[in-house]
Amino acid sequence: MTNDPMNPFEPPRAALDMAPLAGASGSLESAVAGRYDFSVGEVMSEAWGLVKGFKASFWGAALLMYALFFGATLVWGGISAAVFGKHQSPILVGIVNGLIGALMAPLLIGVIALAIRRAAGMPVSFSMAFAYLGKAPVLIGAGLLTTLLTYLGFALLVIPGIYLSVAYGMTLPLLAFHELGAWKAMETSRKAITHKWFQVFGLYLVVGLLVGLSALPLGIPLIWTMPWAVLVMGVLYRRIFGVPAAPPP
Numbered sequence: 001m002t003n004d005p006m007n008p009f010e011p012p013r014a015a016l017d018m019a020p021l022a023g024a025s026g027s028l029e030s031a032v033a034g035r036y037d038f039s040v041g042e043v044m045s046e047a048w049g050l051v052k053g054f055k056a057s058f059w060g061a062a063l064l065m066y067a068l069f070f071g072a073t074l075v076w077g078g079i080s081a082a083v084f085g086k087h088q089s090p091i092l093v094g095i096v097n098g099l100i101g102a103l104m105a106p107l108l109i110g111v112i113a114l115a116i117r118r119a120a121g122m123p124v125s126f127s128m129a130f131a132y133l134g135k136a137p138v139l140i141g142a143g144l145l146t147t148l149l150t151y152l153g154f155a156l157l158v159i160p161g162i163y164l165s166v167a168y169g170m171t172l173p174l175l176a177f178h179e180l181g182a183w184k185a186m187e188t189s190r191k192a193i194t195h196k197w198f199q200v201f202g203l204y205l206v207v208g209l210l211v212g213l214s215a216l217p218l219g220i221p222l223i224w225t226m227p228w229a230v231l232v233m234g235v236l237y238r239r240i241f242g243v244p245a246a247p248p249p
Contacts, residue, residue, distance in 0.1 A: 025120075025242045028178065032188060034195030038239045040203045047119070047231035051224055054118050058227040061114060061129035065107045072100050102143030106136040109172040115227075115234030116173055120243040132176050142171050142182035166201050167193045173237050177244055192240055200236070207232050 026036045101108075110129030117124050132139065146168040154161030170189040174180055180188065193200055211229050214221035237243075 025238055026240045027242045028188065031192035031240045034192070036192075036196075036240050038196075038199070038236065040199070040206060043203060043232055043235050043239070044207065047228055047235045050118050050231050050235075051228050054114075054124065054231065055223065055227050057114055057124050057126045057129070058111065058230060059223075060126040061107075061111050062226070065104065065111060065129075068107065069100065069104055072103070099144070099147070102147050103140055105139040105143035105172055106133050109139055109176050111230060112173055112233060113176050115230040116177065116237050116243060117234075118231060119234035119238045122243075135175060138182050139172060139175055142175055142185060145182060146171055146186060162201075163197065164190075166197060166204065169193065169200075169204075169233075170237055170241065173233075174241065177241075203232065203236065 030036055107129070109132050113132060114124045114129055117128065146164070150161050150164045150168065152161075153159075153164045167190040168186055170193065171182075171185045174185040174188055175182065178185070207229050211222070211225045214225040
């Protein structure tokens with residue numbers, strides 16, 4: 001609660017936008033050592049409480065990102081149809097989509113960073129989703145590396161690919177909020193997540209199922225469940241790795 005010292009009759013005000021939210025906050029060192037904990041229900045509940053006031057910023061950034069991704073896919077579709085014909089290998093399509101996704105990493109992390117900032121009690125706005133374009137080379141490099149290794153993992157009996165897709169899931173946020181190289185961020189994410197891999201996988205699975213179910217009644221609930229799903233990742237990231245007091249702009 002705060003008061004203006006120049007006006008003793010002013011009623012107290014709470015700094016709601018900047019106040020840290022409930023739940024533990026970790027650090028890089030404790031994360032790699034496995035000294036963190038969370039429950040699926042707690043993370044989901046906390047994220048749901050953050051949806052109000054976040055939807056406009058999220059959807060503004062997410063729709064723009066989707067439009068760019070859709071445009072890139074259409075351009076590639078035209079080029080590939082001219083070069084390879086209409087009947088293309090599903091493997092080639094999957095590889096190209098992975099490459100496009102890696103190239104979109106600087107925008108994708110902007111959306112995720114909004115959720116992390118919100119989970120840390122920091123202010124968020126639509127424009128902040130583009131604050132990490134200056135880190136595009138390292139973000140794209142990490143996106144390509146994680147995509148390549150995950151695809152290789154799926155080629156090796158599938159299970160390694162599932163493991164890596166979850167274990168590398170925090171790579172981009174680590175690059176955004178900490179001064180790490182691509183490989184260092186990948187290994188930090190993998191080592192930290194491995195300690196509670198099944199718990200993280202279970203959380204993602206439940207959230208994915210709920211978002212999928214919310215799309216059935218005309219998709220209207222997605223207005224709330226999509227930002228909620230990203231906020232789940234934001235809350236989880238804060239609990240595992242913490243958020244620096246002054247993240248890179």
